[in-house]
Amino acid sequence: MTTLKNDRFLKALLGEPVDITPVWMMRQAGRYLPEYRATRAKAGNFLKLCKTPELATEVTIQPLERFDLDAAILFSDILTIPDAMGLGLYFSEGEGPRFERPIQNEADIKNLIVPAMDKDLGYVMDAVSMIHRELDGRVPLIGFSGSPWTLATYMVEGGSSKDFSKVKGMLYENPKAMHMLLDKVADCVIDYLNAQISNGAQAVMIFDTWGGALTTRDYKEFSLHYMEKIISRLTRENAGRKVPITIFSKGGCQWLEAQAQSGADCIGLDWTIDIGLARKRVGDKVALQGNMDPSVLYAAADRIREEVAFILDSFGKGNGHVFNLGHGIHQHVNPDNAKVLIDAVHELSKPYHT
Amino acid sequence: MTTLKNDRFLKALLGEPVDITPVWMMRQAGRYLPEYRATRAKAGNFLKLCKTPELATEVTIQPLERFDLDAAILFSDILTIPDAMGLGLYFSEGEGPRFERPIQNEADIKNLIVPAMDKDLGYVMDAVSMIHRELDGRVPLIGFSGSPWTLATYMVEGGSSKDFSKVKGMLYENPKAMHMLLDKVADCVIDYLNAQISNGAQAVMIFDTWGGALTTRDYKEFSLHYMEKIISRLTRENAGRKVPITIFSKGGCQWLEAQAQSGADCIGLDWTIDIGLARKRVGDKVALQGNMDPSVLYAAADRIREEVAFILDSFGKGNGHVFNLGHGIHQHVNPDNAKVLIDAVHELSKPYHT
Numbered sequence: 001m002t003t004l005k006n007d008r009f010l011k012a013l014l015g016e017p018v019d020i021t022p023v024w025m026m027r028q029a030g031r032y033l034p035e036y037r038a039t040r041a042k043a044g045n046f047l048k049l050c051k052t053p054e055l056a057t058e059v060t061i062q063p064l065e066r067f068d069l070d071a072a073i074l075f076s077d078i079l080t081i082p083d084a085m086g087l088g089l090y091f092s093e094g095e096g097p098r099f100e101r102p103i104q105n106e107a108d109i110k111n112l113i114v115p116a117m118d119k120d121l122g123y124v125m126d127a128v129s130m131i132h133r134e135l136d137g138r139v140p141l142i143g144f145s146g147s148p149w150t151l152a153t154y155m156v157e158g159g160s161s162k163d164f165s166k167v168k169g170m171l172y173e174n175p176k177a178m179h180m181l182l183d184k185v186a187d188c189v190i191d192y193l194n195a196q197i198s199n200g201a202q203a204v205m206i207f208d209t210w211g212g213a214l215t216t217r218d219y220k221e222f223s224l225h226y227m228e229k230i231i232s233r234l235t236r237e238n239a240g241r242k243v244p245i246t247i248f249s250k251g252g253c254q255w256l257e258a259q260a261q262s263g264a265d266c267i268g269l270d271w272t273i274d275i276g277l278a279r280k281r282v283g284d285k286v287a288l289q290g291n292m293d294p295s296v297l298y299a300a301a302d303r304i305r306e307e308v309a310f311i312l313d314s315f316g317k318g319n320g321h322v323f324n325l326g327h328g329i330h331q332h333v334n335p336d337n338a339k340v341l342i343d344a345v346h347e348l349s350k351p352y353h354t
Numbered sequence: 355m356t357t358l359k360n361d362r363f364l365k366a367l368l369g370e371p372v373d374i375t376p377v378w379m380m381r382q383a384g385r386y387l388p389e390y391r392a393t394r395a396k397a398g399n400f401l402k403l404c405k406t407p408e409l410a411t412e413v414t415i416q417p418l419e420r421f422d423l424d425a426a427i428l429f430s431d432i433l434t435i436p437d438a439m440g441l442g443l444y445f446s447e448g449e450g451p452r453f454e455r456p457i458q459n460e461a462d463i464k465n466l467i468v469p470a471m472d473k474d475l476g477y478v479m480d481a482v483s484m485i486h487r488e489l490d491g492r493v494p495l496i497g498f499s500g501s502p503w504t505l506a507t508y509m510v511e512g513g514s515s516k517d518f519s520k521v522k523g524m525l526y527e528n529p530k531a532m533h534m535l536l537d538k539v540a541d542c543v544i545d546y547l548n549a550q551i552s553n554g555a556q557a558v559m560i561f562d563t564w565g566g567a568l569t570t571r572d573y574k575e576f577s578l579h580y581m582e583k584i585i586s587r588l589t590r591e592n593a594g595r596k597v598p599i600t601i602f603s604k605g606g607c608q609w610l611e612a613q614a615q616s617g618a619d620c621i622g623l624d625w626t627i628d629i630g631l632a633r634k635r636v637g638d639k640v641a642l643q644g645n646m647d648p649s650v651l652y653a654a655a656d657r658i659r660e661e662v663a664f665i666l667d668s669f670g671k672g673n674g675h676v677f678n679l680g681h682g683i684h685q686h687v688n689p690d691n692a693k694v695l696i697d698a699v700h701e702l703s704k705p706y707h708t
Contacts, residue, residue, distance in 0.1 A: 163684055168649030172657055212605075215647055216628040217664075251566075254608055254627060273608060274570045293569055295522030303526055310571075330517055 002137035004202070004241075009070040010140050013203060013244035013266045013287050015320040021312065021349035022070035023342050024142075027328030028063040029075045033335055035062045046091050050077050053126035060131045064139065066335060067342045070322075071139050071203070074131060074196070076124055078146030078207060081188050082155045084115035095159065102158035102166075106174070109181045115188060117195035124192075125199045132200025143201030145192050147208035147247075148185040148230075149223035155181070164213055171222060178222060186226040190233045197235050197243055205246040205268070206230065212251020212270075219255055224262060231263040246289055250327065253278065260285045271326025276314035287320035292341070294325045297333040301340045308344040317352045356491035358556070358595075363424040364494050367557060367598035367620045367641050369674040375666065375703035376424035377696050378496075381682030382417040383429045387689055389416050400445050404431050407480035414485045418493065420689060421696045424676075425493050425557070428485060428550070430478055432500030432561060435542050436509045438469035449513065456512035456520075460528070463535045469542060471549035478546075479553045486554025497555030499546050501562035501601075502539040502584075503577035509535070518567055525576060532576060540580040544587045551589050551597055559600040559622070560584065566605020566624075573609055578616060585617040600643055604681065607632065614639045625680025630668035641674035646695070648679045651687040655694045662698040671706045 004010070009022040030036055039059050043049035050056060060075040079097050083089035088100030103109060115121055132141050154160070156167035171178045193204050211223040227247050236243050247259060248268025259267045260282040269278055269290035278288055296307045308323075315321045323345045329338060358364070363376040384390055393413050397403035404410060414429040433451050437443035442454030457463060469475055486495050508514070510521035525532045547558050565577040581601050590597050601613060602622025613621045614636040623632055623644035632642055650661045662677075669675045677699045683692060 163649065165649060165652060165684060165686060168647070169652035172647075172650050172653035172661075212626065215625050216631075218647075219626075251605060251626070271569050272566065272573075272605070277570075293522070293526075293572075295517065295519060296526050298519060298523035299526035307526075330519060332519060 004137050004140060006070060006139045009322060010203060010241065010244060012320060012322045013246065013289075014242060015265075015284060015287050017319055017353065019350075019353055020346045021321050021323050021352065023323040023345040024069050024071040024073065025063075025325050025329050025338060025341075026073075028067075028069065028073065028338075029059045030329060031331040032329055032333045032338070033062055033066070046077070047089065050075070050080065051123045053123055053130050056127040057130040057134055060127075061134055067339055068346060069139060069342060071142050072131065072135055073142040073205075074124075074128055074144060074201065076127065076144070078144075078151065078209075079154055080121060080124055081115070081145065081185065081192060082151055084113070084120040085155075085185075085188065086111070086113040087155060097154065098159040099155065103152075103155045103181060106177045106180070109177060109184065112184055114184075115191075117191050121192060121195070125195050128196050128199040128201055140202035141200055142203045142205055143193060143196030144205045144207060145189045147206050147211065147223060147249075148182040148189060148226040149214070150208050150210045151185050151189075152178070152181050153210045153213075155185075164210070171218065182222060182226050186229050189230050193230065194233075194235050197238050200238070201243070202238050202241065203244045203246070204234065205248065206264075208247060208249040208252065211249035216255065219249070219252065220258060223249065224255070224258060227264070228262045244287075248289070256281050266320075266322065268324070269326060274314055275311055275321075276316060279315055279320075284320060287322060288315070289322040289324050291324065291326040294327050294330050294333070297325075297329065297337045297341065299337075301337070304337060304340045305344045305348070308341060309348050312345070312349050312352055315352070323349070358491050358494060360424060360493045363676060364557060364595065364598060366674060366676045367600065367643075368596060369619075369638060369641055371673055371707065373704075373707055374700045375675050375677050375706065377677035377699040378423050378425040378427065379417075379679050379683050379692060379695075380427075382421075382423065382427065382692075383413045384683060385685040386683055386687045386692070387416055387420070400431070401443065404429070404434065405477045407477055407484050410481040411484045411488055414481075415488055417692075421693055422700060423493060423696060425496055426485065426489055427496040427559075428478075428482055428498060428555065430481065430498070432498075432505065432563075433508055434475060434478055435469070435499065435539065435546060436505055438467070438474040439509075439539075439542065440465070440467040441509060451508065452513040453509065457506075457509045457535060460531045460534070463531060463538065466538055468538075469545075471545050475546060475549070479549050482550050482553040482555055494556035495554055496557045496559055497547060497550030498559045498561060499543045501560050501565065501577060501603075502536040502543060502580040503568070504562050504564045505539050505543075506532070506535050507564045507567075509539075518564070525572065536576060536580050537583075540583050543584050547584065548587075548589050551592050554592070555597070556592050556595065557598045557600070558588065559602065560618075562601060562603040562606065565603035570609065573603070573606065574612060577603065578609070578612060581618070582616045598641075602643070610635050620674075620676065622678070623680060628668055629665055629675075630670060633669055633674075638674060641676060642669070643676040643678050645678065645680040648681050648684050648687070651679075651683065651691045651695065653691075655691070658691060658694045659698045659702070662695060663702050666699070666703050666706055669706070677703070
């Protein structure tokens with residue numbers, strides 16, 4: 001067992017004191033990096049990259065070689081679970097992810113496979129172990145999953161969607177079936193994240209990318225409820241340290257108070273909310289992760305530093321802030337600008353931790 | 355001058371007592387109606403439909419023949435203004451709206467044409483007059499425009515966008531240029547809405563479809579500010595009656611308090627917020643318009659009525675509610691379900707107005 005050399009990310013998630021504000025970026029291993037594009041080209045396609053542990057490890061580590069990041073995040077796709085449940089994931093050029101056999105009715109839900117983590121999703125667990133070994137305690141490794149609701153949107157729509165007509169149709173017309181689906185998916189997510197933790201993930205994050213497409217009532221009933229179920233059943237310890245959980249409902253900042261009651265240690269914020277106001281709303285009940293608009297990275301260095309300073313100042317003094325973007329880093333951002341962001345967070349956050 | 359036979363929409367917008375809650379639907383004249391598709395086919399293409407006053411009138415009236423609606427809304431496109439400013443609007447199959455000459459720099463902004471309402475946008479004004487005449491006081495006619503920020507996103511991106519990289523790049527990198535653009539567009543919107551009012555529009559609505567993509571600070575500085583400028587310079591009277599103004603920032607319900615200070619009479623709500631909570635937040639400062647999830651219309655009649663009842667109950671007794679969807683009606687909805695919604699609002703709202 002190796003000692004963690006940089007644990008300020010884990011400490012901040014648990015509201016403990018740190019020297020400077022930790023920072024990582026959603027999609028930090030991604031297409032904006034030329035070295036990522038090279039590895040992906042070597043893999044042949046995106047799915048092959050996800051399913052080859054050596055290559056997933058390679059791209060997970062890449063941003064750490066460039067930037068002074070405080071965490072690594074498993075490189076994978078949120079749709080590995082529906083794929084392992086039997087839906088047949090594929091990627092078509094320009095169309096994004098698609099399923100060969102989307103969920104169309106209750107019979108399809110009943111026929112879903114319960115995947116074995118060490119077999120059907122063994123490639124993810126192998127990647128987690130390999131990355132953990134490769135990191136050798138440099139920074140903590142974040143495991144992740146999509147939320148049941150977010151996964152269900154892809155499973156029912158058959159891919160990405162603009163208006164969620166099919167999945168919302170099922171939700172409104174046959175809520176019983178929707179709950180059956182969400183419950184099955186939640187059980188898989190529990191197994192999936194617990195297996196990631198036992199293979200070396202030191203923190204986990206649940207991405208609820210499409211929670212913000214729901215009404216207030218439906219968000220609580222169809223999305224948050226299942227994240228709470230997951231949280232209540234995760235292994236909360238890894239090698240003697242608590243494994244913090246972050247949930248992130250994009251477009252969900254009006255429900256912060258409810259999210260803070262979920263049992264999660266940290267709430268991810270998109271960029272639309274003022275983080276100082278968010279902190280006032282949740283108090284010290286949870287840590288907050290975020291929340292710079294990823295588009296600020298299209299601006300020059302001075303403007304990026306100005307925005308970092310604004311967010312640090314808005315959060316203010318004290319514990320419980322993990323700096324991040326409010327959404328994944330964009331494909332066309334210059335990597336040098338990501339470096340400006342990361343260095344600015346470390347440099348400018350010192351006065352807030354004295 | 356004809357007398358308005360049904361004015362409960364105008365009354366509700368101004369917080370005055372009504373017998374039952376008025377209702378209309380965003381995009382009520384649209385692709386979900388077979389008669390609309392027939393007229394569009396007759397026109398040849400979407401732009402021709404917008405630019406031919408007789409046909410725009412025809413599709414504006416169509417939903418009123420089917421449903422017991424309390425308002426008509428001008429059939430047009432939000433991109434008529436950038437088109438008239440010289441950007442060259444066209445529609446490419448599957449890609450949506452595009453501009454031949456998008457804004458790329460300050461010189462492009464300086465070169466924008468200031469359109470003459472009676473000439474460059476005469477076809478819109480002709481449609482407004484013709485619809486007003488055709489309605490003959492049956493229900494009020496709503497005029498509308500996109501907000502300056504929303505129009506600017508299309509003008510800089512050259513069309514629809516997923517991540518707004520170009521327009522946000524300009525906003526963060528060159529805010530001075532962005533303000534110059536927004537100010538020019540706001541001046542056009544003022545002329546445009548005033549001309550609609552003088553041609554017969556009895557209420558106006560500003561659609562800020564992409565306001566919710568901004569940070570809290572930027573929403574106020576780059577979107578709300580320009581809607582306030584417009585509101586402060588609109589003609590507020592038509593044929594002796596006040597012309598109420600509604601603003602609608604999709605994804606913007608966290609900024610309701612600021613919107614309520616804008617001078618608008620009514621705030622449009624998307625479906626994510628509980629309308630009762632929204633009412634508590636704004637008090638009787640403004641009316642509220644909304645906010646059923648358009649996807650509820652994929653469900654059966656009973657479920658639609660249940661959702662209408664829930665929203666009416668959440669708003670509660672008293673004045674200042676215009677029922678609507680939280681976004682435009684979807685293309686694949688069965689028109690019979692729209693009828694269920696509209697009739698349910700009228701039938702179930704009586705007890706809230708005694």
